[in-house]
Amino acid sequence: MIQGNSSWSLSRTVAFRAACLVSLIATVILEPDTVLAIATPGPHEALDYAFRFATAIVSDDKDRSRAQEDVVGDYGIAGAFVEARDRAFRIEGWRRGTALADLAGALVKEGRAAEARDLLQAAEEVRQATGGWQGPRIAAHIAAALALLGEEERANAIATRLSDEDRQYFGPSVATAAIGRAGRGDLEGALQRLSGLDADPDMDVAWARTEGYLEIARLAARDTPMRDRALMAARRSADGLPGWKKAEGLARVADALARHGKAEEARVALGDAETIAGGLPSSMPVKVEILADLARIGGAVGDPDGARRLLGETEGSVAATPAIDRPGLYARIGGAYARLGQRKDARRLYERALEDTGNLANARPRALAAVEVCRLLGEDAGPLLDPVRVRLDQLLAGLKDPW
Numbered sequence: 001m002i003q004g005n006s007s008w009s010l011s012r013t014v015a016f017r018a019a020c021l022v023s024l025i026a027t028v029i030l031e032p033d034t035v036l037a038i039a040t041p042g043p044h045e046a047l048d049y050a051f052r053f054a055t056a057i058v059s060d061d062k063d064r065s066r067a068q069e070d071v072v073g074d075y076g077i078a079g080a081f082v083e084a085r086d087r088a089f090r091i092e093g094w095r096r097g098t099a100l101a102d103l104a105g106a107l108v109k110e111g112r113a114a115e116a117r118d119l120l121q122a123a124e125e126v127r128q129a130t131g132g133w134q135g136p137r138i139a140a141h142i143a144a145a146l147a148l149l150g151e152e153e154r155a156n157a158i159a160t161r162l163s164d165e166d167r168q169y170f171g172p173s174v175a176t177a178a179i180g181r182a183g184r185g186d187l188e189g190a191l192q193r194l195s196g197l198d199a200d201p202d203m204d205v206a207w208a209r210t211e212g213y214l215e216i217a218r219l220a221a222r223d224t225p226m227r228d229r230a231l232m233a234a235r236r237s238a239d240g241l242p243g244w245k246k247a248e249g250l251a252r253v254a255d256a257l258a259r260h261g262k263a264e265e266a267r268v269a270l271g272d273a274e275t276i277a278g279g280l281p282s283s284m285p286v287k288v289e290i291l292a293d294l295a296r297i298g299g300a301v302g303d304p305d306g307a308r309r310l311l312g313e314t315e316g317s318v319a320a321t322p323a324i325d326r327p328g329l330y331a332r333i334g335g336a337y338a339r340l341g342q343r344k345d346a347r348r349l350y351e352r353a354l355e356d357t358g359n360l361a362n363a364r365p366r367a368l369a370a371v372e373v374c375r376l377l378g379e380d381a382g383p384l385l386d387p388v389r390v391r392l393d394q395l396l397a398g399l400k401d402p403w
Contacts, residue, residue, distance in 0.1 A: 044080050046378030047071055049392050051087050053370040056396060059403035060364060065095040067371045072099045074375050076106040085119070094134035097126030101141035108148040120145055136162050140169060143176050152180030171197060171205030175212030182219040187226045190216050191233065198233075203242055210237040210249050214256050221260075231257060235269060244286055247276035251293050254301075263301040270294050270301070274310065282320035288329045291317075296336040304340055311336055315349070324365040327357040328372035335376050350377065354391055363399040370395050 042048070054067035068091045075084035081103070088099040100123040104116040120142055127138040139158050146155035159173035174197055182190035194216070197209045213234035220227040234256065238249035250273035257266035274294050280287040291314040299307040311333055318329045334349030350373070357369040370392070377384070384392070 041383050043382060044075065044078060044083060044378055045383045045389075046374045047074055047078070047080070047083070048378075049384075049396075050074070050371050050374035050378060052396060053367045053374060053399075055090070056399045057364060057367045061093065063364065063368060065091050065093050067368060069095045069099045071371065071375060073102060073106075074378060076103050078378070079110070081107060081110075081112075081115070088119075089122075094126065094130045094138060097123045097130065097138035098141045100126065101138065101145050105141075105145040105148050108145065113149060116145065116149065136166065136169070140172060144172070144179075147176045147180040148183055150180065150183035152177070152184060155180045168204055171200070171202065171208030175208045175215075178212050179215050179219070182216045187216065187220050187223060187230075190219075191226070191229060195233070198237070198240075201240065203245060206237060206240045206242075207245065207249065210234050210241065210252070213237055214252065217256060217260070227260065228262075231260065231262065231265075235265070238269075244276060244280055244284075244290070247273040247290050248286075250276075251290055251297065254294070255297050258297055258301045266297065266301045267303065270298055282317040283322075285321045285325040285329060288314050288317050288321065289332060292329075292332045292336045296339050299336075299340045307336070307340055308342065311340075311345075323356070324360060324369060327353040327360075327369040328376070330356065331373045331376040335379065354388070358391075358395060358398075362402050364403045366395060367399055 051068060051071045054064060054071055057064040057067065068087065072084050072088045072091070075081070075087060084103050084106075088096060088103055091099055100119045104119040104123065107113070107116040107119065123138060123142055127135050127142065130138060140162055143155045143158040143162070146158070156173075156177050159169065159176040162169035163173035175194060178190045178194040181187075181193060191213075194209060194212045197205055200206065200209070213230050217227050217230035217234065220230055231253070234253050235250075238246060238253045241249045250269045254266045254269035254273065257263075257269060273290065277287055277290040277294065291310055295307040295310040295314065298304075298310065315330075315333050318326055318333070321329060330349045330353040334346045334353065337349065338346035353373045357366055357373060360366040360369060374392070
């Protein structure tokens, strides 16, 4: 996935990637001439496989829980809240707390506040039992969910305490306060609160600031002038990000602009992001990740020819990346092709992703690669064809020494 350098952000990176790729592979999953699709198991079969692969990582507790948390987030974005809750409680360790808090935030966005509060209580129980730096991390996620609930006072109290104790939480604490105001309807106050960070060059602050403006834009969906102000502020904020993080931020903003019907502004942001990402070394996986997302968004704003060109160039960069990253990168490009209606290319790249997964020598990277591929396949639901299911079962059975 696209990975940020900030220690915490208001919108989990996994959530960003899922939001960016929602519906990308629906045509692949549901077309009879592709490697995927027929009716039998449930609509989230690929995510079920992803969680099984994550859980099978017995050699590294950190990798296992992180992968499980990512899949829980995908279930939530897919609206599969029963499955998400069940899997979140299977996570061992502190990431159970962050997963539950983030799932609570997703439930709030669906108007299911009572369920969200129950999960936040469970997340708080995990936080109370967690020492070290992980406890504050859970608290930060809880504060973000409380802000979405409109509980500005509680959210601010937590966020301020975290910020006083550790500088890394300064940007997120201000963004949490701003979102809390927006959540109770004070959009003007929210923008003013967040604008106090506009001149801060710190990368963590700039990322939290950008995410905050985008969340305010979402909350202001019915107030077009305020929404547009928030979107333009997010664009300016992304311009303040350093290096390739600027390209990632611009992609995030472009996606929001496109979803709100601002195609021309989205195209400009995409062009700026492509210039930055295109200049990165081909050996950097993040180059492929960002360019694939830019192509997907480009297709959505009416430039399918440019998107196909970009995907062709991006595919050529995958061979230069580390072998452990290639399955996920091929799957990401396949998803972007699917959105463009290029089913044969999508099928080819998903098959390549599974093949490269099987070729990894050790079980741990194979499992992590399989998690990544299955998450992408499961992004928009749909059962798997028997040959794909058989291949995944074989990969699961092969997870043994050497790890």
